[in-house]
Amino acid sequence: MKVLLVGSGGREHALAVLMARSGLEPRIAVVSDKRNPGLAEAAERTGGRLYTGKPTSPADVARTAEEWSPDLVVIGPEEPLFAGVADALRERGFTVYGPGAAQARIEKDKAYARELMWRHRIPGRLRYRVFTDPREAAEYARAAGDVAVKPARQAGGRGVRVFAEPMEHLGSAVREAAAGYAERLAERIRESYSDIEHAVIVEERVEGVEYTVMAVTDGSTVVPLPAIQDHPHLFTWDLGPETGGMGAVSGPGTTPSFLEPGEYRETVEILEKTVEAIRADTGEPYRGTLSGQMMLTSLWGPTVIEYYARFGDPETANLVHMVESDFLELLDRAASGRLAGYRLEVAEDTYVVTIALAPAGYPNNRSIARGHPVAVDRGAVEREGCSLLYAGVDEGPGGLVSTGSRLVEIACPSTRGYEDAAARAQRAASAVRLLDGHPLVWRRDIGSRSHIEARVRLAERVRKAYLRRRERGETRVYDWIPGRGLLVYDYG
Template identity: 35%
Template structure:
């Protein structure tokens, strides 16, 4: 089987790495990929937001399966174009992807279908949003409606902080058109869990659980980010809780999407808050998370390629997947200043030394190759984004996995490198 992975971040490196290790996969392409994916896939240059360009690449290369990594190609209709051309693709349609690409659609959908979530108001003007904030009181959550690279959510501890977020998003245009509408909602309390389900349009199979660390700094302080680290599986999810999530959240979502004419086939990532009243949805994503993919995928108890191909064809197996064994902890190494202003282009030292540590895998995200000149090294890997690497440790339990991850981190360095030192600490 020849597989094309769309995207170029840490999640896509993890997908390509997982697929290339499977006996049923003969070739992996990654578009556009990164220096890390080049070690396990053939990187190809294509505009992944151009449905015609992606469809043309798939036809020219004789690709058997397309796995869409990030959300932007789904929003651009790439999966629809591939399906229309008869190519198997793992990723929901543009309409079904609105569960992630529009917070307003997702919130209204959950209300229509009785999915437990926070009380909220959808606001089309700044004045309306400010009135909603004052009605809810602090703490309160302000969410930009559209895609904002994981940075469009403000959990405001005070009214002033919420009002500043509304001003930045709706008046100053911090996220462009993505912030023309905002969702203001009550602030739920409880631990957060990431719950992954593979879906074929009718059925869903639980695939794994994780816990992300969203805040930039130790102790869950600082601004929200796309994720500074993750652990898997979540120690908070047992069989009873998993069954409850499937019954009260996943099954109503799948039934609701079918009823509204947009069957959901792909990964449904349920971001949950475990409240005193039970699990409630904070948000949905419609693809593997990042950095959650880097810790969930290595734990899969079955090969990934035949599973996602079955989902793409609407024919998931009827039996549940075997239980996960072992644990993974991933630590994100970020550029200084992330998620705000930052400088990139710094050489990364220690990639090979970290990967040589037993039980450590390094997934690349915000990296690029810099061609050397003079005394510089040729094809030097340098930083090119906010989240640069995810260093993943494996072990029989979270403690061992965490120890290995930080052993790998200790061998890597680049100018202004930042990372959290407490990933998974509270669970070991």
């Protein structure tokens, strides 16, 4: 079976590894804007080819598809989806795994996603306001109290800030900080993007345990994958700037230790209702991945923080050691509308810990994280029983060079628990270095006993609170809007 994979990062390398195991004997070609050594090797090993092209260009990808003539095209990142690459390929008769631009709006436009949830009464929704005018955004953020301020457009996971008032005497300072940030963010988004209506979304702030559930769908049937917890912050104990993801934990089976099976099922139901709502809105079946970045909150239990229209990164790395089914068959059946009756098999006794390594400077100063020579002892990683996935590296005549993002992801499985998997990952990290002495950054706490136990304790506190609210039938929340007065939000 001939496959064309679109993308160039760690997620795409993980997808290539998963698909290469298929009994469909895949030949995997890749269209990428750099020479990712993992993707180049996967293409060579399967009898495919690495094409140089711009993944976000419908013309480049369509031209490559016409030359390679694939049975299936798999689109990895979000920006090609936003740019209409899937639409251009389908217009030419190709079978594509990945939603069209109208459906990928669920990720691209966060204001649309929230509006869709309220209009279709999808559980797990938050109250919110959207703004285009920076001054209006500032005025609302100043009055709203505890809020999360986000770019209304997907911006690679960057730009989100949370403002809380921990003590009464700090309230005015926090509100002024939120107002100033909302105003600056609105100005920046208006300057950077012209493909959405609004600039900023201000949401109610919630606390709890975050997790991601990715699901494969053909628009009718939804096949959920195991719940995985991403770790977006750069530094230990969830401190520092938000990144694309510094690691992830999952297992055993579909539900990690901090999540109850019923909460996982509720999350899947949210994704199923969302797939139905998107089809009702667009008139077309959603064929691809729909992911819910979730939080278990004291207000509503499983709550949607945002949606992804693709597989997460680094969450996809964990799937390398979790999924036992034929992954290529799963994607092919979804792309061609034949997912009914498919049964996903996952490793029920396996824990997985993934860590990402990045050059110092990532994510806020990528110019100093770029251009460093990279050395990787792949054998040392494999001797720990782990998988090495290349991400922000480019292979040139002189060897591997950093591109300014996360270099590699190291995914480690264990049947003995998170701690054992985490220890393997930390030992494997020593196999990666920058030859010019520039420092590497990675987290040492992901999968540790103290970190997992803290998640479990937080989930238990949150669970008691939201179950108590449900028992009492508390479904209303109130908001004060400057110039409009009191608004009532009914979640029932």
